[in-house]
Amino acid sequence: xxxxxxxxxxxxxxxxxxxxxxxxxxxxxxxxxxxxxxxxxxxxxxxxxxxxxxxxxxxxxxxxxxxxxxxxxxxxxxxxxxxxxxxxxxxxxxxxxxxxxxxxxxxxxxxxxxx
Amino acid sequence: xxxxxxxxxxxxxxxxxxxxxxxxxxxxxxxxxxxxxxxxxxxxxxxxxxxxxxxxxxxxxxxxxxxxxxxxxxxxxxxxxxxxxxxxxxxxxxxxxxxxxxxxxxxxxxxxx
Numbered sequence: 001x002x003x004x005x006x007x008x009x010x011x012x013x014x015x016x017x018x019x020x021x022x023x024x025x026x027x028x029x030x031x032x033x034x035x036x037x038x039x040x041x042x043x044x045x046x047x048x049x050x051x052x053x054x055x056x057x058x059x060x061x062x063x064x065x066x067x068x069x070x071x072x073x074x075x076x077x078x079x080x081x082x083x084x085x086x087x088x089x090x091x092x093x094x095x096x097x098x099x100x101x102x103x104x105x106x107x108x109x110x111x112x113x114x115x
Numbered sequence: 116x117x118x119x120x121x122x123x124x125x126x127x128x129x130x131x132x133x134x135x136x137x138x139x140x141x142x143x144x145x146x147x148x149x150x151x152x153x154x155x156x157x158x159x160x161x162x163x164x165x166x167x168x169x170x171x172x173x174x175x176x177x178x179x180x181x182x183x184x185x186x187x188x189x190x191x192x193x194x195x196x197x198x199x200x201x202x203x204x205x206x207x208x209x210x211x212x213x214x215x216x217x218x219x220x221x222x223x224x225x226x227x228x
Binding site: 035041044048056092103 | 158204
């Protein structure tokens with residue numbers, strides 16, 4: 001158990017809909033990361049928050065947004081869903097900046113299927 | 116533009132032999148490299164890491180080698196065991212950008228009995 005909790009574990013929704021994925025980081029971790037894993041794409045970095053502020057953006061679509069709340073949990077909002085958004089979405093957390101000696105810890109992921 | 120590349124999507128190795136997984140990177144600002152292991156329906160779990168000031172790090176059956184001049188790292192597993200069958204992701208960071216990690220696409224390691 002990594003200590004990172006993601007809900008829901010599985011989600012099936014229709015095209016055009018909107019969903020929210022939730023993440024609780026490990027206790028004490030200030031950084032939260034969102035990654036997307038599609039069939040052929042490995043782990044694609046979407047966005048990072050640090051202590052409530054957006055820290056970095058990766059390959060995140062404009063239809064997607066995220067936020068980190070004062071209690072440090074984070075939500076990833078996916079709207080106007082398309083079939084191609086079907087993927088495994090991972091949340092990860094770390095105490096702060098990744099540097100030698102520490103790492104980021106992943107949750108078990110949220111499986112999103114768009115039909 | 117993929118900054119971390121794992122060119123072998125899959126690798127099959129006999130139980131007891133050595134498994135060698137390779138990874139190349141392009142961003143010279145990366146100063147920390149990690150390997151993650153992922154089983155189906157689970158999140159990636161940290162396996163081993165190496166700082167750019169070292170060229171080798173060993174942890175039990177797992178050894179990671181770093182060749183900075185070639186921008187190449189490899190993970191050696193010896194001896195390979197059936198439980199090692201998983202997808203292995205190479206990751207690098209921080210790279211001067213996000214605080215997080217940049218991942219390769221993964222190599223599916225299959226250990227044959």
